[in-house]
Amino acid sequence: MRQHDIDGFYADLSALDTDAHLLLDYRIECTGNPRVAAAHLASEQSTAQWQRMGVDEDYRPRFAAKVVDLEVETTLSGTSYPLRPAVDEPVSVCRVRLAHPYANFGPRIPNLLSAVLGEGAFFAPGIPVVKLLDVTFPDAFLAHFDGPRYGLAGLRDRWHIHDRPFFFGVIKPNIGLDPAPFAELGLAAWRGGLDIAKDDEMLADPAWSPIAERSRRLGAARRLAEQETGVPKVYLANITDEVDQLIALHDMVVANGANAVMINALPVGLSAVRMLRKHARVPLVAHFPVIAAMSRLPHFGVHTRVLTKLQRIIGFDVIIMPGFGPRMMTPEDEVLECIAACTEPMGPIKPALPVPGGSDSAATLATVHQKIGNPDFGFVPGRGVFSHPDGPTAGAASLRQAWAAIATGVPVAEHAEGHPALAAALGAFG
Amino acid sequence: MRQHDIDGFYADLSALDTDAHLLLDYRIECTGNPRVAAAHLASEQSTAQWQRMGVDEDYRPRFAAKVVDLEVETTLSGTSYPLRPAVDEPVSVCRVRLAHPYANFGPRIPNLLSAVLGEGAFFAPGIPVVKLLDVTFPDAFLAHFDGPRYGLAGLRDRWHIHDRPFFFGVIKPNIGLDPAPFAELGLAAWRGGLDIAKDDEMLADPAWSPIAERSRRLGAARRLAEQETGVPKVYLANITDEVDQLIALHDMVVANGANAVMINALPVGLSAVRMLRKHARVPLVAHFPVIAAMSRLPHFGVHTRVLTKLQRIIGFDVIIMPGFGPRMMTPEDEVLECIAACTEPMGPIKPALPVPGGSDSAATLATVHQKIGNPDFGFVPGRGVFSHPDGPTAGAASLRQAWAAIATGVPVAEHAEGHPALAAALGAFG
Numbered sequence: 091m092r093q094h095d096i097d098g099f100y101a102d103l104s105a106l107d108t109d110a111h112l113l114l115d116y117r118i119e120c121t122g123n124p125r126v127a128a129a130h131l132a133s134e135q136s137t138a139q140w141q142r143m144g145v146d147e148d149y150r151p152r153f154a155a156k157v158v159d160l161e162v163e164t165t166l167s168g169t170s171y172p173l174r175p176a177v178d179e180p181v182s183v184c185r186v187r188l189a190h191p192y193a194n195f196g197p198r199i200p201n202l203l204s205a206v207l208g209e210g211a212f213f214a215p216g217i218p219v220v221k222l223l224d225v226t227f228p229d230a231f232l233a234h235f236d237g238p239r240y241g242l243a244g245l246r247d248r249w250h251i252h253d254r255p256f257f258f259g260v261i262k263p264n265i266g267l268d269p270a271p272f273a274e275l276g277l278a279a280w281r282g283g284l285d286i287a288k289d290d291e292m293l294a295d296p297a298w299s300p301i302a303e304r305s306r307r308l309g310a311a312r313r314l315a316e317q318e319t320g321v322p323k324v325y326l327a328n329i330t331d332e333v334d335q336l337i338a339l340h341d342m343v344v345a346n347g348a349n350a351v352m353i354n355a356l357p358v359g360l361s362a363v364r365m366l367r368k369h370a371r372v373p374l375v376a377h378f379p380v381i382a383a384m385s386r387l388p389h390f391g392v393h394t395r396v397l398t399k400l401q402r403i404i405g406f407d408v409i410i411m412p413g414f415g416p417r418m419m420t421p422e423d424e425v426l427e428c429i430a431a432c433t434e435p436m437g438p439i440k441p442a443l444p445v446p447g448g449s450d451s452a453a454t455l456a457t458v459h460q461k462i463g464n465p466d467f468g469f470v471p472g473r474g475v476f477s478h479p480d481g482p483t484a485g486a487a488s489l490r491q492a493w494a495a496i497a498t499g500v501p502v503a504e505h506a507e508g509h510p511a512l513a514a515a516l517g518a519f520g
Numbered sequence: 521m522r523q524h525d526i527d528g529f530y531a532d533l534s535a536l537d538t539d540a541h542l543l544l545d546y547r548i549e550c551t552g553n554p555r556v557a558a559a560h561l562a563s564e565q566s567t568a569q570w571q572r573m574g575v576d577e578d579y580r581p582r583f584a585a586k587v588v589d590l591e592v593e594t595t596l597s598g599t600s601y602p603l604r605p606a607v608d609e610p611v612s613v614c615r616v617r618l619a620h621p622y623a624n625f626g627p628r629i630p631n632l633l634s635a636v637l638g639e640g641a642f643f644a645p646g647i648p649v650v651k652l653l654d655v656t657f658p659d660a661f662l663a664h665f666d667g668p669r670y671g672l673a674g675l676r677d678r679w680h681i682h683d684r685p686f687f688f689g690v691i692k693p694n695i696g697l698d699p700a701p702f703a704e705l706g707l708a709a710w711r712g713g714l715d716i717a718k719d720d721e722m723l724a725d726p727a728w729s730p731i732a733e734r735s736r737r738l739g740a741a742r743r744l745a746e747q748e749t750g751v752p753k754v755y756l757a758n759i760t761d762e763v764d765q766l767i768a769l770h771d772m773v774v775a776n777g778a779n780a781v782m783i784n785a786l787p788v789g790l791s792a793v794r795m796l797r798k799h800a801r802v803p804l805v806a807h808f809p810v811i812a813a814m815s816r817l818p819h820f821g822v823h824t825r826v827l828t829k830l831q832r833i834i835g836f837d838v839i840i841m842p843g844f845g846p847r848m849m850t851p852e853d854e855v856l857e858c859i860a861a862c863t864e865p866m867g868p869i870k871p872a873l874p875v876p877g878g879s880d881s882a883a884t885l886a887t888v889h890q891k892i893g894n895p896d897f898g899f900v901p902g903r904g905v906f907s908h909p910d911g912p913t914a915g916a917a918s919l920r921q922a923w924a925a926i927a928t929g930v931p932v933a934e935h936a937e938g939h940p941a942l943a944a945a946l947g948a949f950g
Contacts, residue, residue, distance in 0.1 A: 138694060143906070143909070175846070193726060196724075207813050263569045265583045265624055271572070292565070297626075333789065354634045357629070383821045383822055384810075384814040419642075
């Protein structure tokens with residue numbers, strides 16, 4: 091681009107209608123002049139050609155994404171990650187903020203993704219390494235989205251869970267177990283104090299555990315547990331399946347007694363979940379497969395907070411995400427940012443319940459609670475409940491006993507002395 | 521895992537029912553013992569817990585993914601890509617082939633993605649860096665999928681395009697232009713010899729170019745071009761939108777005269793496209809936003825050939841992909857592998873038409889043809905047609921003139937001497 095061409099992709103944010111623009115924060119590693127590279131980033135994702143041959147016109151003022159901030163942080167002798175074909179020249183590391191006029195695509199998830207993570211972002215000339223760090227949505231854009239039907243506060247009311255975390259458990263063995271013993275495990279855990287017994291994200295509708303039969307058995311077990319305990323219990327059925335099956339599966343499992351449904355968000359597709367949200371009559375729970383494939387590297391792909399925000403906007407009440415602990419290979423600040431993306435104010439969109447997961451048990455509850463700083467989270471052990479040495483009832487009880495200690499300021503290990511389920515959990519998982 | 525536990529995740533491929541397994545090829549960088557890491561990779565994506573507490577059972581023989589090949593290629597002092605949290609220990613670079621019994625999830629795209637690119641792949645203990653390089657599908661699995669309705673041969677018959685590449689053109693300016701002049705540009709290009717005039721992947725259904733009006737105008741222009749030229753012409757409408765709009769949009773644009781539809785595959789979701797395939801009555805064309813976010817790094821994420829295969833299986837007739845040329849930042853061998861993934865034999869699934877794209881014009885056609893080695897491809901300039909100095913008719917003609925030279929073994933530059941459109945294209949883009 092010539093100098094005048096480049097200038098057409100720059101603007102002062104204060105001169106733009108903020109209701110009409112998304113703010114996109116990218117970190118880029120660019121060759122050549124950063125000002126030119128940032129202009130390409132804006133151009134390629136909006137009006138890559140802004141006039142016809144031989145016509146005196148310019149589509150940039152109305153339609154171009156504009157660079158509203160550009161900071162060169164440092165220069166490197168080459169890209170942070172070796173690429174093929176190799177980039178054998180110095181690169182500038184920059185933060186770029188774009189204001190993108192969303193009337194170009196409207197409040198549509200697939201078109202939004204195409205704009206901010208498409209050819210424009212990843213094939214802009216001179217920008218071989220790029221990560222979309224954040225998207226800020228004006229309320230006028232958010233107003234087109236339903237967000238969570240229940241949200242965090244609604245779930246607390248619906249499930250009678252107050253002033254404490256939500257206790258989930260992934261029924262294990264996750265693959266191979268018949269529905270009848272699977273339901274027995276759920277029942278045992280509910281009896282011990284579990285709130286939500288859930289299918290593993292890999293367990294959907296296989297021949298050896300048809301979801302019709304599984305949801306009938308778990309629905310019945312859930313109602314029995316409610317009768318016995320006098321409090322609401324939740325069976326969270328994984329209805330991850332082909333898009334044209336989602337609504338029918340929702341209706342079937344709900345009729346059978348499931349009172350929440352899980353969808354693997356990216357594998358099914360965010361837009362398909364937005365469709366389901368219009369129909370669903372129980373809380374929607376997101377699981378996170380595929381997200382790490384585009385978010386783990388610090389400087390490439392998309393930050394998990396962006397995908398967390400999108401999951402909230404389209405209507406998930408609960409967002410399960412990689413949590414604390416070394417197995418989840420996620421920095422603590424990133425987990426906290428994703429939790430904030432669930433709960434922070436977002437115009438008309440309700441807060442969602444964040445569920446940072448991974449290798450948890452009664453032994454990790456105090457640490458997780460301390461890191462988050464409040465009880466507005468879900469806690470989702472698998473083995474920590476279902477491989478408890480004394481079985482799932484004791485496994486679930488160990489969580490409630492650990493919380494009782496935390497809530498009253500007693501060290502968990504000390505509280506274990508009079509509470510065998512907790513003591514056994516600390517012995518097995520601590 | 522203990523030694524005996526690990527052994528349960530290994531098998532000889534010759535002892536397995538090949539019809540019942542997908543073969544998954546991963547490249548991993550693992551800490552510790554590679555044999556243990558590979559067992560975790562298999563375990564986490566299948567039966568992460570294979571027995572209940574206190575029950576003598578083992579779900580691994582039937583349900584576990586099995587390591588059928590493990591090769592340690594080299595060791596490194598740390599991961600290829602710096603991570604957060606950092607991995608400060610040596611890693612082994614390994615190729616791992618797993619055989620995954622797909623009855624665990626069935627012939628469902630979302631559940632397949634969850635298995636091969638989910639928590640199992642990206643959160644297996646000791647494997648911070650992983651890339652899914654390939655998936656091999658047995659015919660018994662593929663038999664559940666429709667694949668392309670027309671496929672490469674069907675498109676040649678339908679569109680009367682034989683013994684040469686398919687000439688696409690992206691109408692530009694892509695963003696901001698009203699439907700009436702947009703249709704004039706398409707008509708001009710068809711008159712010059714373009715086969716398929718297409719919407720940009722960022723142009724869908726904005727207020728300033730409603731797809732209803734655009735498809736009416738382009739449909740009429742397309743029919744006029746067919747009358748004038750006596751050959752089939754194609755208007756490829758981009759119907760990328762929310763999932764619950766796809767079928768209605770398909771029906772509307774086809775009624776208006778569009779005779780192919782484009783969907784941004786990952787943004788809309790592969791499963792949603794599979795749904796559309798059951799309904800669609802015109803060829804389906806894939807565009808590639810988001811794919812680079814999980815595929816560009818040589819050693820992380822997923823190889824583009826896997827996503828190309830999936831797009832073919834679910835029913836795309838045409839797959840637009842990053843092509844040759846430095847702007848597309850894709851190694852030549854990878855482009856060729858994706859082209860092969862479109863056209864190589866695949867059981868009951870027809871070949872799709874590969875369209876490697878990016879900054880093409882009459883000046884690059886000979887090189888692209890030479891690299892591919894045959895004319896079974898689509899060629900998709902934007903500026904190369906619509907920014908031709910003499911306008912889109914000359915831009916399209918320049919492609920046909922370049923092909924005439926190539927087909928008869930005449931150097932393109934030599935052929936340009938008697939062909940002004942080609943000469944102007946070489947001058948502008950060469």
